[in-house]
Amino acid sequence: xxxxxxxxxxxxxxxxxxxxxxxxxxxxxxxxxxxxxxxxxxxxxxxxxxxxxxxxxxxxxxxxxxxxxxxxxxxxxxxxxxxxxxxxxxxxxxxxxxxxxxxxxxxxxxxxxxxxxxxxxxxxxxxxxxxxxxxxxxxxxxxxxxxxxxxxxxxxxxxxxxxxxxxxxxxxxxxxxxxxxxxxxxxxxxxxxxxxxxxxxxxxxxxxxxxxxxxxxxxxxxxxxxxxxxxxxxxxxxxxxxxxxxxxxxxxxxxxxxxxxxxxxxxxxxxxxxxxxxxxxxxxxxxxxxxxxxxxxxxxxxxxxxxxxxxxxxxxxxxxxxxxxxxxxxxxxxxxxxxxxxxxxxxxxxxxxx
Numbered sequence: 001x002x003x004x005x006x007x008x009x010x011x012x013x014x015x016x017x018x019x020x021x022x023x024x025x026x027x028x029x030x031x032x033x034x035x036x037x038x039x040x041x042x043x044x045x046x047x048x049x050x051x052x053x054x055x056x057x058x059x060x061x062x063x064x065x066x067x068x069x070x071x072x073x074x075x076x077x078x079x080x081x082x083x084x085x086x087x088x089x090x091x092x093x094x095x096x097x098x099x100x101x102x103x104x105x106x107x108x109x110x111x112x113x114x115x116x117x118x119x120x121x122x123x124x125x126x127x128x129x130x131x132x133x134x135x136x137x138x139x140x141x142x143x144x145x146x147x148x149x150x151x152x153x154x155x156x157x158x159x160x161x162x163x164x165x166x167x168x169x170x171x172x173x174x175x176x177x178x179x180x181x182x183x184x185x186x187x188x189x190x191x192x193x194x195x196x197x198x199x200x201x202x203x204x205x206x207x208x209x210x211x212x213x214x215x216x217x218x219x220x221x222x223x224x225x226x227x228x229x230x231x232x233x234x235x236x237x238x239x240x241x242x243x244x245x246x247x248x249x250x251x252x253x254x255x256x257x258x259x260x261x262x263x264x265x266x267x268x269x270x271x272x273x274x275x276x277x278x279x280x281x282x283x284x285x286x287x288x289x290x291x292x293x294x295x296x297x298x299x300x301x302x303x304x305x306x307x308x309x310x311x312x313x314x315x316x317x318x319x320x321x322x323x324x325x326x327x328x329x330x331x332x333x334x335x336x337x338x339x340x341x342x343x344x345x346x347x348x349x350x351x352x353x354x
Contacts, residue, residue, distance in 0.1 A: 006070075007194070007202055010063045010207040013066050013207075014062070014208070014211040015210035017214075022215060022218045025051050026051075026225045028051070029050070034051060034108070035047035035048055035050065036228070048226050049225045050107055050227070051107065052215060052225040053104065053232065053234055055215060057211075057234050059207075059210070059211040085199065091132035092204055092238060092241040092242065092245065094127075095124075095161075095238075099123060100231075101230075102119045103169075103229035103230035103232060117162070124157065128154055133241050134157050135244055145256060160243075161240045165233050166236065167236060167267050168233075168239065169232040170269065171293065171310075172231075174307050175303065180220070181314045182212045184311060184314045184318060185239055185314060186205045186239060186242070187205070188315075189243065189246060189262060190206050192246070195327050198245070201245050204238065204241075205246070208238055208239070212235065242259075243260075247259050261317055263317075277290065293307070308344065309345060309348045312340055312341050312345075315341075316338060316340070319337035319338075
């Protein structure tokens, strides 16, 4: 069996299923009237089906189950994973299912912010209590890693899982933005996890990358369907969980930092928005137009230019992670990504409207 066969299989199965099922989900949504109507805060100007997360979830999950049915979860060399690594995959799958259900319930029934938050904390706490998705260490700048006590481990894990879930949800404001950013981050995590010999995380990342990039066929501007909260919650939780089982659990200080670098764009965007809202005396859950994509649109960037610039920004952050992980030629990739970021930013600025 060729090296990385099962990772490639997970990627392409997820991509194919999403490509096939998304039009079916869209048709169902239109016929059922399950659409997202435009308003003053939203960019789209016509009702849009917001159930695309169903396709992403089905595609990614079926891809992993396909690999499992072919002989169990396999590492890059074709060896069956040890029970602990397989246990981690099942923990992420079940947690992803529950977060997807929370988001889908919000898409269908418009849950309040406090109900959504309580459900997210409850599920994240259950995932932590099982023991396979836990942040047990934190890196100390210019020092060793700090072992966390159980209460602190719980708090940090909840903040990471719930925070990342909402960070992806909050950037889902333009056609293709959340799917593209998540797909790029998942692809970087795939490569870094393989390099760090974390095959369980790499399999999940491969399936997630295939599902999100396949979804862009229907979600890139002009979008035919939105992923909805079901999709963004699933992507956010799964990316955060992959970061834990694939990198944060590693034994090196630099590896512990990698998920935060790879996911820096949505994390920094969410943190800046929360700080700005609190500074203005508003609730951090109040919806507004303070996000990076809103500011770029206000600066005159077109819809597509804004999305492409944030894609490249995410890719640049991921390239820095390759350097920190000491991936061969990582410095070259980071240099190339820096040049691409500068060139893209220059073009987008020159072509801005107004």
